[in-house]
Amino acid sequence: MDDKINGVFAAQQQNKFLLRTTDAEVRIAKLNLLKQAIKNFEEEIFAALQSDLRKCRFESAVTEVLFIYSEIDHAIKKLKGWMRPRGVSRTISNLFSGNKIYYEPKGVCLIIAPWNYPFQLLMSPLVSAIAAGNCAMLKPSELSPAVAGICSKLIAQTFDPKEIACFEGDTSIATALLKLPFDHIFFTGSTAVGKVVMEAAAKHLSSVTLELGGKSPVIIDHSADVKDAARKIAWGKLVNAGQTCIAPDYVLIAEELEKEFVTSFKASVEQLFFNQGELNLTEYAKIINQKHFDRLKGLLHLALQAGARLEWGGQTTAENLTIHPTILTAVEAENPIMAEEIFGPILPVITYKNLQEAIDFINKRDKPLALYVFSNSAENQNKIIRETSAGGSCINDVLIHISNPNLPFGGVGSSGMGSCHGIYGFKSFSHEKAVVFQSRLGLTKLIYPPYHQKMGLL
Numbered sequence: 001m002d003d004k005i006n007g008v009f010a011a012q013q014q015n016k017f018l019l020r021t022t023d024a025e026v027r028i029a030k031l032n033l034l035k036q037a038i039k040n041f042e043e044e045i046f047a048a049l050q051s052d053l054r055k056c057r058f059e060s061a062v063t064e065v066l067f068i069y070s071e072i073d074h075a076i077k078k079l080k081g082w083m084r085p086r087g088v089s090r091t092i093s094n095l096f097s098g099n100k101i102y103y104e105p106k107g108v109c110l111i112i113a114p115w116n117y118p119f120q121l122l123m124s125p126l127v128s129a130i131a132a133g134n135c136a137m138l139k140p141s142e143l144s145p146a147v148a149g150i151c152s153k154l155i156a157q158t159f160d161p162k163e164i165a166c167f168e169g170d171t172s173i174a175t176a177l178l179k180l181p182f183d184h185i186f187f188t189g190s191t192a193v194g195k196v197v198m199e200a201a202a203k204h205l206s207s208v209t210l211e212l213g214g215k216s217p218v219i220i221d222h223s224a225d226v227k228d229a230a231r232k233i234a235w236g237k238l239v240n241a242g243q244t245c246i247a248p249d250y251v252l253i254a255e256e257l258e259k260e261f262v263t264s265f266k267a268s269v270e271q272l273f274f275n276q277g278e279l280n281l282t283e284y285a286k287i288i289n290q291k292h293f294d295r296l297k298g299l300l301h302l303a304l305q306a307g308a309r310l311e312w313g314g315q316t317t318a319e320n321l322t323i324h325p326t327i328l329t330a331v332e333a334e335n336p337i338m339a340e341e342i343f344g345p346i347l348p349v350i351t352y353k354n355l356q357e358a359i360d361f362i363n364k365r366d367k368p369l370a371l372y373v374f375s376n377s378a379e380n381q382n383k384i385i386r387e388t389s390a391g392g393s394c395i396n397d398v399l400i401h402i403s404n405p406n407l408p409f410g411g412v413g414s415s416g417m418g419s420c421h422g423i424y425g426f427k428s429f430s431h432e433k434a435v436v437f438q439s440r441l442g443l444t445k446l447i448y449p450p451y452h453q454k455m456g457l458l
């Protein structure tokens with residue numbers, strides 16, 4: 001496999017010079033080609049998502065396939081504008097010159113994807129890489145093998161490997177790829193592996209975009225509409241069975257609202273994910289594999305051992321890798337469930353007496369990928385946004401900031417660096433090159449030596 005990887009890399013390194021000169025029409029044609037290929041493979045993609053994650057068709061359509069169509073459509077609509085060199089204002093030192101920023105393709109890029117939204121998270125950076133005029137080598141996750149197989153087939157049938165190629169496989173393939181001097185690496189996955197990727201990138205000074213994870217908190221303050229918050233959190237926490245990078249990880253709630261929240265959360269989950277009193281397995285995803293199922297079961301066990309109270313849920317079914325929606329209260333800050341990203345359908349609820357306590361709780365921990373606020377107090381909304389750090393936030397909702405391509409999507413600190421979607425994805429895969437067009441009237445000569453004759457200019 002190493003020979004194949006090295007061969008494709010060498011071919012892409014050659015080809016990148018040709019791609020560098022492509023105009024918007026050529027790139028738009030490629031984006032259309034990708035969209036058509038996805039349409040041709042749509043049924044197989046839905047079947048693969050069902051097989052890997054038991055994702056129902058509607059959820060797969062909204063969170064994976066349609067998401068990519070809209071990403072492609074947005075790029076097609078905006079590409080000419082994104083690519084246009086952007087003039088900036090002059091300064092005294094280059095008074096008569098033209099000053100522009102050019103968007104230059106990075107070159108040959110590596111895209112490594114995780115398993116939780118295995119189609120979307122492989123294709124979305126690819127859309128940006130194509131829009132920005134790059135070659136790309138893709139590495140889907142081995143933990144979602146059906147989707148990896150379809151993506152690999154789709155790419156092989158649609159693109160010349162000297163432009164875009166897909167390599168299925170486990171860590172050993174990722175490790176072989178990471179040995180190469182890529183012009184950019186776009187990695188989506190865990191914070192721990194993000195560090196491995198950044199270390200490998202440092203050897204070649206490859207630039208990186210790291211889309212990582214973490215514990216995304218929700219603050220519910222005394223002024224919030226608790227029923228509305230509970231319903232939105234129920235959806236955000238349980239879509240894809242909690243295996244979402246920006247899923248609400250835990251809730252910090254004003255003490256007096258805890259009971260109402262627990263009752264409303266249960267009622268909302270029953271309304272959204274149950275059918276005639278039973279968890280609706282046709283619309284509720286499974287845990288990706290036995291290892292993660294055991295990890296979540298173990299985490300729940302540890303949380304209860306450490307004194308958390310099981311308010312609802314907790315049932316686990318090994319045969320179909322299902323973990324029921326679960327809500328815990330009496331969770332102390334030191335509880336093991338607060339030590340790692342849960343990435344499953346277990347929701348710890350922690351109470352606070354005053355808002356500052358909740359803010360301090362978040363600020364003592366790693367910077368999260370998302371932070372959600374439910375509050376009808378403008379003062380509190382602003383206080384939380386200004387006094388905390390997070391990749392992105394929603395006020396009175398969850399997850400939806402990811403759906404607007406006009407907003408940058410990415411983490412900060414241990415939840416990542418750089419951003420994706422829309423122009424932000426285009427920029428991640430481009431180098432912003434400063435170009436000065438000097439005029440005959442250029443004033444630079446004023447600062448040439450001999451300096452002693454020019455001291456009067458200062």
Ligand code: NAD
Nearest residue numbers: 113114115140141170171174189190193211212213214245
């Ligand atoms: P992971 O880090 O285990 O794996 C991601 C990819 O890296 C896979 O393709 C895997 O094969 C590869 N990989 C694993 N170990 C490697 C190593 N040692 N060297 C090189 N490559 C390696 O992550 P995962 O379990 O697939 O995904 C879950 C994590 O991803 C969660 O933390 C989640 O929050 C995060 N995530 C983040 C985003 C985001 O947009 N920020 C989106 C989805 C998931």
